[in-house]
Amino acid sequence: MIALELEREAISKISPVKLEKYLEDKGWTKTKVIGDIAAVWSYQKTDKTVGVLVPLDRDFADFDNRMMEVFIILEKVENRPRSAILATLQNTSIIAKAQHREILEFRFSYVYENNQEAPAKKIGSVLKSLQDFLGAIGKSKIQSKRLSVRQEMKSELELSIVETFTGSFGLRLGLSQGQPRQLNLLEDPIAEQAAQDLLELISASTHEDSDILQEKISALYGKSSIKFKSFLTHLSTLQANLSLDWGSVDPGKGGFAEISYTNILRALEIINKKEVENPRRIYLIGKLMLAGVGNNKKYRKFIFEEQESHHDYQGTISKELLKNIGNDLNVGKKLYRATLEETTSVNTATGEEETNYLLVELENLSMDN
Missing domain, CATH: 2.40.50.140 (Nucleic acid-binding proteins)
Known part of the structure; x- marks a missing residue:
């Protein structure tokens, strides 16, 4: 009974946006939207069509029960335990807190083909450019020239692949484990700051007003803007839409952002234009x-x-x-x-x-x- 209640509590904390993304990756189709309250999704099995009602508003009185119903149906459709499905969808902040590290979860949805794999060379380039960007952010925020301080910062921003996902393709990345060192008691740990900058830049890249992205790029110091451009360039070679789910050790931090392949190309155009006009x-x-x-x-x-x-x-x-x-x-x-x-x-x-x-x-x- 206690285990069931704990499972129900964990399921209720799943982001509806993330759940809908999961359903889409698994071949479900959104057939109806009921305002901001719920969405109807359907899945075609060999002999029949299965439907679920996904609650979108956490203030909805029956939110927890509706979420539990979705997982009960998924358990039958996928023929695997709810706990396994929950592990795939579990809130990244819970994972971050359990592992004592910042978690970055990337999911790629290919535009021109339904592919559940990713080219190793291209993914490798994306990860390297991401690591370079985080490193540049760290260097820009540390004024100390002491080698020990810089080495510690580099270690805190080192990425590790924690898990991969099926669907289109997904990666769960973790920054360094352990107690993060704060540069200043009044500042957030460096890993949190770097993750925050990444999320804000991706969000700004999708904004209709190009000035928002230009302002964010201008606010970066040192090589950070160059490294972000490099990250987007390598990302564009995948020809995929990207979703980023950031889970933080700090309960008040973390977030979710999506950027389409079209907006990745548009963001690169904006950055290139800015370089030409204001190098x-x-x-x-x-x-x-x-x-x-x-x-x-x-x-x-x-x-x-x-x-x-x-x-x-x-x-x-x-x-x-x-x-x-x-x-x-x-x-x-x-x-x-x-x-x-x-x-x-x-x-x-x-x-x-x-x-x-x-x-x-x-x-x-x-x-x-």
Whole structure:
């Protein structure tokens, strides 16, 4: 009796949106919607049609009983225990709390084919770009240069595959287990912040007003915006709609977001347009190691070595700058203050991220200028 009551309580906590997504993946069809209260779903078996009433409003007086009825019918249709179905649908926040980690549950619904598998190479690229994005978010929020602090942050944001799902295709990912370290007592743990940023960006990517996404992208620091663009690019290769269910250790956090394949492509267009109109600017002090080289006079190449890190930046010199400076470039000797414009692209064939630099301003800092 106690076990049944616990099961009923767990079922009542299942998100109706998530339940409907599960039914859709399993081949059920929504046949009728009763306002915001409930929806009728049907499933065609060999000999008959089965129907269920999914309650949509938790304030509905009979919500718990109706949810239990859905699971009783699913148990018969799928010929497996309710507990197994519940485990697939269980609220990610409950799982997060039980495992002491943030949970990210992804489900992919393919647009052009009914496929329950995913290409390993493409999924691998999506997961790597997601990991890179979370890492970039972490770096942008940590000001400390101490190696131990950065290594701890990297560990907290490391993703693990916890479970896979049938349906179209699904993955349950978990961030690092254990007691999360807070950067500041007044701030949320870094894993929560990264998951929150991801959910908000995906939600903004579906908004009709493109300014919402542009504002979110502009608010990101460092490489985070570039890594999010890379994530969307790899995601687009799957040609699938995506749903994200975030379960948090914090009862007040977590959430659900969906983005269609069409909106993934639209979001990439918005980000690319923003880069062209307002590219990220980098300001450096160092020396020109190569300048004005190239057969095409319109696209002269350069190599600039940053003074402090000795890191080389390579790219092309802008037409306007070439007109202003002419041949007055000193390679390897004079110190310059350079302004570069950075844009990124992802080679969909190789999956490699390509960063392009355009030299737009150059100021001679040497005393003998």
